[in-house]
Structure formats: C-alpha cells, structure tokens
Amino acid sequence: MSFVLFVLVFFVFLVFLLLLFHYGTNGRKYWLHRRVPYREPCPIFGNFGATLTLRRSYPEMLQYFYEKYKDEKFLGIFQARRPTLMVMDLDVVKSILTKDFSSFSDRISVSTDTQREPLLRNLANMSGVEWRAMRHIVTPSFSPAMMKAMFPLIADCAHELKEILLEESTHEVDVPNMMSRYTTDVIGSCAFGVNPGSIKNSESPFLKMSKKMFRADRTTVLKRYCRTFFPRLFKFLNLRTYSPDVETFFTSIIKQVLTERRETGKVRNDFLQLMLNVQKTETKFHMTDELITSNSFIFMLAGLETSATTLSFCLYQLAKDEHLQSELRAEINECVRRHGGLNYEAVSAMRLVAQSVQETLRLHPPTPMTTRLCTAAGTLPSTDLALRVKDNVLIPIYCIQRDPDHFPDPDKFDPHRFSEDLYPPGFLAFGEGPRSCPGVRFGQLMVAAGLAAVLGRFAVGPSARTTPRVQHDPRSFMLKNKGGIWLHFQPIQERFSEL
Numbered sequence: 102m103s104f105v106l107f108v109l110v111f112f113v114f115l116v117f118l119l120l121l122f123h124y125g126t127n128g129r130k131y132w133l134h135r136r137v138p139y140r141e142p143c144p145i146f147g148n149f150g151a152t153l154t155l156r157r158s159y160p161e162m163l164q165y166f167y168e169k170y171k172d173e174k175f176l177g178i179f180q181a182r183r184p185t186l187m188v189m190d191l192d193v194v195k196s197i198l199t200k201d202f203s204s205f206s207d208r209i210s211v212s213t214d215t216q217r218e219p220l221l222r223n224l225a226n227m228s229g230v231e232w233r234a235m236r237h238i239v240t241p242s243f244s245p246a247m248m249k250a251m252f253p254l255i256a257d258c259a260h261e262l263k264e265i266l267l268e269e270s271t272h273e274v275d276v277p278n279m280m281s282r283y284t285t286d287v288i289g290s291c292a293f294g295v296n297p298g299s300i301k302n303s304e305s306p307f308l309k310m311s312k313k314m315f316r317a318d319r320t321t322v323l324k325r326y327c328r329t330f331f332p333r334l335f336k337f338l339n340l341r342t343y344s345p346d347v348e349t350f351f352t353s354i355i356k357q358v359l360t361e362r363r364e365t366g367k368v369r370n371d372f373l374q375l376m377l378n379v380q381k382t383e384t385k386f387h388m389t390d391e392l393i394t395s396n397s398f399i400f401m402l403a404g405l406e407t408s409a410t411t412l413s414f415c416l417y418q419l420a421k422d423e424h425l426q427s428e429l430r431a432e433i434n435e436c437v438r439r440h441g442g443l444n445y446e447a448v449s450a451m452r453l454v455a456q457s458v459q460e461t462l463r464l465h466p467p468t469p470m471t472t473r474l475c476t477a478a479g480t481l482p483s484t485d486l487a488l489r490v491k492d493n494v495l496i497p498i499y500c501i502q503r504d505p506d507h508f509p510d511p512d513k514f515d516p517h518r519f520s521e522d523l524y525p526p527g528f529l530a531f532g533e534g535p536r537s538c539p540g541v542r543f544g545q546l547m548v549a550a551g552l553a554a555v556l557g558r559f560a561v562g563p564s565a566r567t568t569p570r571v572q573h574d575p576r577s578f579m580l581k582n583k584g585g586i587w588l589h590f591q592p593i594q595e596r597f598s599e600l
C-alpha cells in the first residue's frame with residue numbers, strides 16, 4: 102500500500118515538475134519564430150534573473166545587452182516570461198514615440214486590476230480614449246502661466262530647504278533624504294494645496310508615507326516583480342501595490358481637500374483644482390472623486406522621487422567639480438540680483454543651471470527606461486519587422502543617453518554639451534512625443550530652484566561617506582546610488598539676502 106502511495110506521490114510530483122518546466126520554457130522560441138535577434142532566456146526568470154536576485158541592477162543589465170547587440174536595431178529579450186522588443190536604434194525609437202505614436206499609444210500597463218486597486222487608474226497607467234481625455238485635462242496644469250503662478254510656492258520650499266540645511270549641516274548630509282523632504286513639500290503644496298511640513302519635520306506623517314511608497318526592500322522588490330510579470334499570481338495572493346496605510350493616508354488627504362474646497366468654495370491654482378473644475382462642467386468625461394484621487398496620487402509618485410534623485414545626483418557631480426560649482430554660483434547670484442530675488446524670471450534665466458540639470462538627467466536618468474505597447478499592427482518604422490497588437494516595446498533611455506554615438510565621451514559630466522540645445526537628439530530623460538512626461542517644466546523648475554537656493558548659500562563638497570563613483574542599487578527600479586549620496590555642506594557668505 103505504502104509503495105502504491107509512494108508511486109502516486111512521485112507521479113504527481115513528476116507531473117508538477119513537467120508542468121512547471123512547460124510553463125517556464127513555453128514561448129522561449131518566440132523571438133526565434135519572429136526572426137528577431139534575441140537573448141536566450143532562463144526558464145521563468147527570462148533574461149533578468151540577476152536583477153531578481155539583486156546581483157545586478159536593471160539599467161546595468163540593459164546596458165550589457167545594448168553594448169553586446171549594438172549593431173542591431175532591436176533585440177528580443179524576455180522580462181520574466183514576457184517577450185519584449187528592446188529598441189536600440191534612435192531613429193526607430195523616435196518614430197515609435199512621435200511619428201508613429203498612433204500605433205504605440207499605450208504603455209505596458211503595470212496592472213489593469215483597477216477595481217481592486219483604484220489608485221492605479223491614473224494617467225501613467227491609462228490607455229486609449231480614457232488616457233487621451235485625462236491627458237487633455239491635466240496638460241494645462243503644466244502651462245508656463247501655471248508654472249509662473251505656482252513658483253512662489255516652490256520658492257518658499259527652496260528657502261526652507263536652505264534654512265534647514267543651515268541648521269542640520271554641521272555633519273555630512275544624507276542628500277537624497279533631504280531632497281525628498283523638499284520635493285514632497287513642493288508637490289504637496291503645488292498639486293493639492295497641503296503643506297506636508299517635511300522639510301521642517303523629518304518625522305512628518307506625509308513624508309513617512311511617501312517614503313513607504315518608494316520603499317525598496319527585498320519583499321517590495323519581489324512583490325513588484327510578481328505584479329509585473331505574474332499578475333494572476335499577484336491577484337490570487339491578494340497582494341497590493343501599496344500597503345493599505347499608504348492608500349488610506351493619501352485617499353483621506355485628498356478627500357479632506359476636496360471637502361474643504363466644496364464647502365468653502367476656495368479656488369487654488371493647483372492640479373487638483375483643474376480636475377475639480379472638469380467635474381463641475383458638463384463634459385463627456387466622467388470625472389469622479391476616485392479619478393481625482395488616483396491622478397493626484399500619480400503626481401506624487403511620478404514627480405517626487407524623480408526630482409529628488411535629479412537634485413541629489415546633480416549635487417554629487419558638482420561636489421566633485423569646484424570650478425563648475427563656482428561658475429554656477431556666479432550665474433545664480435547674477436540672475437538673482439538682476440531679477441530682484443529667487444523668482445520665476447531669475448530661475449528661468451539660469452542657463453548653466455538648466456544645462457547642469459539636463460546633463461545630470463542624461464548621465465543619471467531617474468527613469469532609466471520607458472515602454473510602449475503596440476496598439477495597431479504594422480511594420481516597425483525604418484525596419485521590415487511586422488509588429489502585432491500587444492507586442493511589448495522597451496526604450497532603454499539610460500543606454501541611449503550613454504551611447505558615444507549620441508554623446509561623445511559619455512561618462513564625463515559636462516553641462517556645456519547642452520549649450521547649443523537643451524534637447525539634443527538622444528536626450529530622452531523625459532521620454533518624447535504625446536506620451537512624454539507632462540511634468541517636465543515643473544520638475545526642471547523644482548530642481549533648478551532647489552539648486553539655486555543651496556549653491557547660493559553653501560559650498561558643496563565630498564564627505565567621508567561619499568562614494569568615489571556611482572554604483573546602481575539593484576533594489577531600486579529608479580536609478581539610485583548603492584551607498585547613498587552623502588555630502589558636506591559648508592555655509593558661505595550669502596551674496597543676496599533675497600536668495
């Protein structure tokens with residue numbers, strides 16, 4: 102009897118293994134059948150096993166493939182079991198993002214289960230007609246007039262950043278942490294008119310929750326991996342993208358603001374107001390409170406860490422280059438003097454600051470890649486590859502921006518390469534085309550104002566914990582330095598009290 106049981110268990114186990122093997126290897130010849138040059142994948146993990154085990158970061162893996170297949174226009178890769186076309190040729194990339202946008206209008210969605218997780222029904226994740234309508238609504242939030250109107254809020258936060266650095270800068274500073282405090286306050290006040298109080302209070306509940314949103318421990322990495330590549334398992338295990346307290350916190354803050362605006366009739370120049378206005382007018386688009394909440398949430402998600410990371414890397418690069426830092430300080434002082442303070446006009450006139458921000462974004466793009474989903478079958482532009490609806494496309498922003506064919510001596514931090522043109526071909530840090538980052542100008546202003554306030558009052562230099570070079574943190578999807586960014590801030594005589 103026990104022998105029969107043993108054989109039965111063995112048989113079931115064998116069937117399980119065979120099914121698992123079939124599941125893991127099924128589809129591995131996908132790119133071979135499509136006659137696309139490709140990387141042989143590992144079962145289940147595809148070509149990115151090393152990122153899951155945290156041995157290598159995602160951008161490092163992409164860079165490895167990019168260099169190895171540099172002569173090809175595109176390469177077939179497998180993100181876990183998902184076949185994805187990584188496009189390396191800049192002309193093809195540009196066509197996908199702009200000229201042929203109508204055939205690539207969606208991004209590979211992180212989740213379509215927005216019933217269960219309503220916060221995910223946001224601009225970055227939406228598709229088709231819904232995305233188009235929402236994009237149309239939020240675009241005016243970032244118009245030059247809105248940016249100018251919002252600038253005093255940004256300037257107040259930049260001023261507070263400088264003040265807190267004066268208080269806390271006796272030792273070396275954990276720069277990304279400090280800059281997240283600044284960007285949290287800027288976005289909190291500009292997006293939904295609340296003051297998170299993160300600059301003054303490093304224990305602010307708002308800051309704690311936004312940090313939780315970007316947590317990159319092993320469990321979060323695994324969960325994110327599972328959500329992206331095994332969505333059914335993710336749902337089956339009842340996992341959630343953000344922990345319930347993060348969801349509740351942000352949902353209730355936005356609800357509070359909405360109630361207050363309705364009750365008091367108060368109108369503000371912020372992103373939330375624009376969506377609220379649409380709700381009040383008769384349009385075909387049904388703007389619900391849930392949609393206002395999820396889209397306010399994406400502004401936090403998309404703007405906070407990207408801008409803080411840019412500021413941190415920019416200060417890291419400048420800490421290593423005293424001469425460039427002095428050039429920037431001279432420009433900042435001159436613009437502040439000419440325009441009577443750190444205002445919109447002064448920051449807009451800081452050309453070398455703008456170039457330094459672009460060069461930081463080139464070398465350290467916080468979003469190292471973006472994606473598109475093929476929405477209409479056709480031939481991949483400038484090639485003879487037939488694409489099918491739902492084919493996944495990946496644009497390796499990080500690799501293209503480090504390609505010596507587009508940027509000679511690519512590892513050198515040289516803002517002067519942007520002196521002729523702030524958006525040369527090959528610069529893709531904000532994406533391109535109709536689905537590019539709508540917050541470009543807002544992000545650039547936030548970063549430039551922060552830089553101006555800091556550099557006008559401090560000489561920034563390396564500290565004992567500054568890493569000699571940047572090594573990507575494999576836990577983070579965004580570009581982060583493994584050892585953090587620690588710098589020394591030495592107060593210097595302020596040239597203009599307006600700063």
Ligand code: HEM
Pocket residue numbers: 208224225226236399400401403404405407408411462466467468470471472529530531532533534535536537538539540541543544545
């Ligand atoms: C330095 C700062 C920033 C960087 C480097 C950055 C980068 C990007 C990139 C690469 C994309 C994808 C573009 C594409 O697929 O073509 C994107 C999309 C997006 N970004 Fe930004 N971003 C920044 C700041 C911001 C800010 C401040 C906001 C809003 C407050 C924002 C909101 C968004 C949204 C909503 C999308 C999705 C757009 C859509 O799908 O229509 N970003 N960003």
